[in-house]
Amino acid sequence: MPALVLADLDQRPELRPAAAALFAACPPGHDHQVCGIPERMGLDPQPEDLTDCLGVLLALSGIRLVGALALCPYSAQQVTLWGPAITERANAKPIAAKLMREARVALRSAGYESMRCLVDTRNRSARAILQSHGFSAWKDNHLYERHLVRLAASEVTGFRAASKVDHPGIARVLVESFPESDHCQPGLATRESEGFRHYLLEDRDRIVAAAAVDGIGRRSWLKMIAVERQNRGRKLSRKLLSGILAAEAKLQVRSIGLEVLADNVEANALYAHSGFDRKWTAAIMTAAL
Ligand SMILES: CC(C)(COP(=O)(O)OP(=O)(O)OC[C@H]1O[C@@H](n2cnc3c(N)ncnc32)[C@H](O)[C@@H]1OP(=O)(O)O)[C@@H](O)C(=O)NCCC(=O)NCCS
Known part of the structure; x- marks a missing residue:
């Protein structure tokens, strides 16, 4: 495999459709990378979703895009990670490590204090990767949807x-x-x-x-x-x-969606009673920078 090179999507805008396709290849299920922009969670990722991110880091092997990590706005102190989405299961760890290192440097220099990531509870490899980068689970979050x-x-x-x-x-x-x-x-x-x-x-x-x-x-x-x-x-x-x-x-x-903490008993009862379907559960994982 050629050496891994990192790029910023802002410097390689022609890669926007390929990066969106990479996230689209990680749909709800055991490979799921939960979108860090709440209102887009579970929808087919579109190239314009990436323009709403604070930044998108790309990993290239030669001319091939093999990994992407999007930094999504959350608060003045914290960002939500979307990814890393990686094409090659066998090389996921080194690609993720390179993307995470670069993200940390960029976020620290921009003055952020911590990161969060929603990890679909079915995606055990994503959880293991994040744990190896200092993330720990805080609480579970349910995503609900209802057709209108x-x-x-x-x-x-x-x-x-x-x-x-x-x-x-x-x-x-x-x-x-x-x-x-x-x-x-x-x-x-x-x-x-x-x-x-x-x-x-x-x-x-x-x-x-x-x-x-x-x-x-x-x-x-x-x-x-x-x-x-x-x-x-x-x-x-x-x-x-x-x-x-x-x-x-x-x-x-066509439909309405929402996310809610799993331990919010009153709210979960409300959505279940109002015809919402629970689509998936994600662990909210956080790490200091
Ligand atoms: C979630 C919330 C909107 C539910 O509103 P609500 O109209 O009070 O809900 P309900 O009256 O249906 O009560 C929900 C359950 O909690 C119980 N409950 C909640 N607050 C209660 C109170 N102050 N006194 C008695 N029972 C209460 C009810 O018995 C009910 O249980 P049941 O369905 O088994 O009978 C409300 O608790 C709230 O505003 N929470 C804070 C904001 C929030 O968390 N929003 C949701 C996330 S976006």
């Missing part, structure tokens, strides 16, 4: 798509439930200009539950759903979610 085609339209009392006057009430519910998220900063209007849709459930003129949905076309993505603390346990999330499913179906969206 032929969904009967239903009227849900108190449910509606948000307008600007609703933003403070929605932000109150979301910030209380997701204090570490930056979704409500600088404001929900900004998120809506980025493509998010917000939905709410009102009870006696008060916003008691809210949700943020992203994406359109291939699949929409339920980024967050929450009921204000004092109103939990009243099945209000089921009402809100059934309104969301009907509203998204009207937008001609």
Whole structure:
């Protein structure tokens, strides 16, 4: 095998389709490399997905692309790895090692503190490779999906798509439930200009539950759903979610997906009850830089 050479996709843009094909060759199953961009998880990787990454490292053997590792945005301190995706099982370890070393150097110099990676629990070799690079499993994460085609339209009392006057009430519910998220900063209007849709459930003129949905076309993505603390346990999330499913179906969206921690008992019960199928489970693995 010729010597391995690393390249940055920005310097070799002609390799974008080949790199996307390499990720596409690792679909859900025992070779699965979970996409690090949540709303694209489980969808056929497209070349444009790679443009949304912070960077993509390529491993070349002669002129052949044999490995790729994408660095996906997560927070100001942490990135999510997508890959390494490698063509040759026999040489996976040295190719992965070279890509991981280079990723560490690049991320450290860019000021990041740590990395995370979602590893499909069926992909034992990916888990072993990451462990050998200092990653350890934190928690399991489930990916759910629900088809929206032929969904009967239903009227849900108190449910509606948000307008600007609703933003403070929605932000109150979301910030209380997701204090570490930056979704409500600088404001929900900004998120809506980025493509998010917000939905709410009102009870006696008060916003008691809210949700943020992203994406359109291939699949929409339920980024967050929450009921204000004092109103939990009243099945209000089921009402809100059934309104969301009907509203998204009207937008001609084929399906809706989401990820949720496996230990979030209330949320897992909600999705199972609302007709979602569990597609796979991934271990969230993290490592310091
Ligand atoms: C997940 C969540 C939206 C569920 O909302 P909810 O409308 O309170 O859900 P339910 O009323 O159906 O309650 C779910 C289960 O938890 C129990 N439960 C949850 N909170 C409770 C509370 N404060 N008091 C009593 N029971 C409660 C219920 O008994 C129910 O169990 P059951 O289905 O076996 O009866 C809500 O717990 C929440 O906002 N969590 C924080 C945000 C979050 O984790 N969102 C999901 C990830 S994006």
